[in-house]
Amino acid sequence: MPSDQGILVTGLPRSGTSWIGKMLEASDEVLYVNEPLKPQQYPGRSPGILNAEVSQPYQYICADNDERWTAAFNDTLLLRYHLVAEIRRNHAPHALAQVVKNSADFTIGRLRRRRALLDDPFGVMSAAWFAQRLGCRVVVSVRHPLSFMGSWRRLGWKPHLHALLAQPLLMRDLLGPYEDELRAVADSPDPVAKAAVLWRVTYDALGDLDARQPGLLYLRRYEDLATDPEAGFRELYALCGLTWTERARKRIAWATTDHGKAKAQRTWTGVLTRTAFRPMDSRSSLGSFRDRLSRQEIDQVLEITGPVAARYYDAKDGVTPV
16 A cells, blocks of 8 residues: 555645645645546546546545555556556547656656645545545645635536435435435525535535544645745645755745746646646635625525534634635
8 A cells, every 4th residue: 555655635626726736746746646536538537547437526435435446546646557548548649648648747757756646626525535545645625615606606617416415325424414405405506505505514524524533634724825825835745744845935936926827838747737726826816706706695605604614714813705
């Protein structure tokens, strides 16, 4: 087993996992691997990267169903690329260049003794399994529900809650207490209510898990990292067993200011790197939801998520974007 060789950065989609992953990549000690559990082709459905069939979003993995997943993720964490399996599935001419690049990245990363860093919001429900079974350092990004909802609104995303309800093991182990709440909105035409409930149940369940098993997961608020990137990532580097260097500090400073945004063409490399990450002024991004949500929608999100948001945010703590 790769023990602590791997790092998983997770959290709900649009919670900043790509940004956090890219800041950790600045260490030059990891190989960034983007969303192997995504059910859609590229970056998901790539057996070269993860040689297992992903059938649904938020795939839940536990001791009762992990036989194929353990072997597949062990290979991913050890940077073993399954070239033949990849070509069998993705052999169109336009895909071959990506196959060659990913195979080379895995080989070079393995030779350079890089650790695999998985940026995968679709692994959020399986965070405990990654920590317990694979020995990964698991960073969970918590983004304020208003910022989270504003980002989903900008992209026109709608959550599919039936993907959670259709997984009996997930309901048994993690989301059972929320089954009635999930079913009540699963078929709702209101995407704001559905996304708010998704945020509420996910971070309540992970908060309970963290309370029961302290140190299993590293739950970190996106806003803390965005407000003071240097201090936040210095701590995160230590938690993940990465070396904090002056080069890493400078790269993070560049990528979290307007200077980085102005030179966005200087993107970093990694496996399947079409991510949501862009250099940005991280502090100024915190209030962007105000341009995307109406006052009524803001009140709706706060009402649905309020009791759980209070676990992570205090109106007086200086980081909440409310």
